[in-house]
Amino acid sequence: MKLDKKGLDLIAEFEGLSLVPYYATAEEKSKGIVTIGYGNTFYPNGTKVKITDKAITKAQATEYLKHVADNFALKVDSLVTSNVTQNQFNALVSIAYNIGLGAFKISTLLKKVNANPSDQTIKNEFLKWNKQAGKVLNGLTRRRTKEAELYFK
Numbered sequence: 001m002k003l004d005k006k007g008l009d010l011i012a013e014f015e016g017l018s019l020v021p022y023y024a025t026a027e028e029k030s031k032g033i034v035t036i037g038y039g040n041t042f043y044p045n046g047t048k049v050k051i052t053d054k055a056i057t058k059a060q061a062t063e064y065l066k067h068v069a070d071n072f073a074l075k076v077d078s079l080v081t082s083n084v085t086q087n088q089f090n091a092l093v094s095i096a097y098n099i100g101l102g103a104f105k106i107s108t109l110l111k112k113v114n115a116n117p118s119d120q121t122i123k124n125e126f127l128k129w130n131k132q133a134g135k136v137l138n139g140l141t142r143r144r145t146k147e148a149e150l151y152f153k
Helices: 005-015 026-031 058-079 086-099 101-105 108-115 122-127 138-151
Strands: 018-022 035-037
Touching (some): 005 086, 086 108, 101 108, 108 122
């Protein structure tokens, strides 16, 4: 499956847009992880984003997002072994984009999706991923709620 416009728009909505490089969190700053565009830490050519990089345009940010999201979609598609709808796939790519493929790959969420994509407890699995450094974040709770809603739409 491929990510469609609805899925791409969902990721863009929650990642937010910055045309200049920035540190998303204090933890990422301490690790030297810099973000640009819609949550991108690497450019499409594989180069790591640096805090000293020049600003980009909105068109470039959209291009970078599409490139990275399409790569996530390919990997999510290979991990999902059950038949899912387009909305379910979009929601799964969105959460994987945000939590990372390593976390997604070992998640109970993925296990439940692969066992039975209609399992209503999958909603709870989305909502478990609403913390950063052990603290519940309202923004992540909103994102997970919207992803779960899309999944079951």
